[in-house]
Amino acid sequence: MKHTAVAAANIALIKYWGTQDAERVLPANPSLSMTLRHCVSRCTVAPGANGKDEVSWLNEQGELETPPPAFLDGVLQHIERLRAYGGARMSLRVVTTNNFPTGAGIASSASGFAALTIAVCRALGYDADSEALSRLARLSGSGSAARSVLGGYVEWPGLADDPESGARQIAGERHWRLHDLIAVVNTEHKRVSSREGHRRASTSPYFATRLEHLPARHERVRSALLARDFRRLAQAVEEEAIDLHLIAMSATPPTFYWQPATLAVLEAVRRWRDDGLEVCATIDAGPNVHVLRTDAHVAQVRDALDAVTGVNHVIADEVGDGPRFVAEHLF
Ligand code: PMV
Numbered sequence: 401m402k403h404t405a406v407a408a409a410n411i412a413l414i415k416y417w418g419t420q421d422a423e424r425v426l427p428a429n430p431s432l433s434m435t436l437r438h439c440v441s442r443c444t445v446a447p448g449a450n451g452k453d454e455v456s457w458l459n460e461q462g463e464l465e466t467p468p469p470a471f472l473d474g475v476l477q478h479i480e481r482l483r484a485y486g487g488a489r490m491s492l493r494v495v496t497t498n499n500f501p502t503g504a505g506i507a508s509s510a511s512g513f514a515a516l517t518i519a520v521c522r523a524l525g526y527d528a529d530s531e532a533l534s535r536l537a538r539l540s541g542s543g544s545a546a547r548s549v550l551g552g553y554v555e556w557p558g559l560a561d562d563p564e565s566g567a568r569q570i571a572g573e574r575h576w577r578l579h580d581l582i583a584v585v586n587t588e589h590k591r592v593s594s595r596e597g598h599r600r601a602s603t604s605p606y607f608a609t610r611l612e613h614l615p616a617r618h619e620r621v622r623s624a625l626l627a628r629d630f631r632r633l634a635q636a637v638e639e640e641a642i643d644l645h646l647i648a649m650s651a652t653p654p655t656f657y658w659q660p661a662t663l664a665v666l667e668a669v670r671r672w673r674d675d676g677l678e679v680c681a682t683i684d685a686g687p688n689v690h691v692l693r694t695d696a697h698v699a700q701v702r703d704a705l706d707a708v709t710g711v712n713h714v715i716a717d718e719v720g721d722g723p724r725f726v727a728e729h730l731f
Contacts, residue, residue: 402446403522404730407514407548407723409439409500411580411682411690413625413637414618415644416543416556417610418601425538426563428601429614432555432621433547435573436580437720439500441511444730445523448491453479458497458730478513478540479520485536488524495730500715509594513540514548518723531558534566541595551722553625573719576628577695582715583705585661586687592655594685600651610643630694634673634680637692641682648685657686661710665689668708677701 410433418428448454455475456464466472479492496516498508517537521528528536530549534556538546547554547567552575558568601607617636624632648655662683669681669691679701682690693701698716705714 401523402444402729402731403519404442404444404726404728405515405519405522405723406440406442406726407511407518408436408551408720409441409508409511410435410544410547410554411692412544412547412684413621413633413682414614414640415684417598417644417647418607419543419598420563422599424564425541425543427543427557429611430555430557430560430618431544431547432553432570432618432625433544434553434578434580435548435551435720435722436717437573438717439498439511439582439715441496441498441508441515442726442730443494443496443512443515443519445516445519446493446729446731447523448493451491453492453494455479455494455496458495464495464731474541475516478516481539482517482520482526482536483524486521486524486526488526490524492520492523493731494520497730509540509542510544510548513537513542513545514723516540517545518549518725522725531566531568534558535564538566543598544594549723551720553719555622570622571626573721576625577719579693579695579698579716579718581691581693581698581702581705582717583661583665583689583691583708583711584713584715585659585665585689585710587712590657590686592657592685597648597651597655597685600653600655601647603652604647604650606650607647610647613643630678630680634678634692637680637682644685645683657683659687659710661708662687662689664708664710665691665705668704672701672704 412433414432416431533549534546552572556567557565559565620636
């Protein structure tokens, strides 16, 4: 019996950056994201053959491979954690794959661990709702995976006063069809993991100031989203993106995720906005720029992004409706 879950990446409009408890993956602040539709991880889980878990991934050539040890260990530990959660004993065979570049600031760990959590829980026969799945996905070590178990616009933690709480949806994908045009300037694996970035965050002398300003900025993003007010959203989202990288660059040791083309895209987006186009940019822990846009002139913005020097290609994505099970298995 095989179970295949598909979960999408998400783009944070208010970022999770820094923890209050790294071990338990409790974030320093609530975050708010949009779940995507097309950048997905797919994970197939079936009972294991010889009492041992077996994990592989499908590479870009469509071949099954044993993943690098860092990834493999994280997946094996997470499977163990999920088994312990509900007391199941069954060993598992797991195959996973992404349809977009891994580890380059497009939240591959979020979609990957969300899909893994959902598929494994199903294979083990657990009756877990999205709140439970979100808490479990967070414990993978990728906090942002807690948000990818839901579609639309998502806040995590769902209860502002309980950092352990799972994510909650504040609006469905039909509320507002926002597009995310991802200007890919580099597809290589980032050199400083987000886990290390979270660890360094509190060494920035500006981190405390960030946390002071965040509740108001979070509220601006939430209310602009709920009111479908792009202008207000754009301002708060760009402020937030710069703030995350300000913290990263001023941490000890400093982390520079940006590359020259990152700045070129940011400048182009500002120019277009000054010319009256409704666009804004945000950047997770990598050099690629997510350009947000309402449901008009998307192709025009995409072509313009493609033409910016240093942009390798553009991935056109948009708000999505969350994870699903499919019948096309990976093995
Ligand atoms: O979930 P992690 O540990 O990969 O961290 C995510 C960090 C950011 O992508 C930069 C921000 C976010 O909230 O997704």
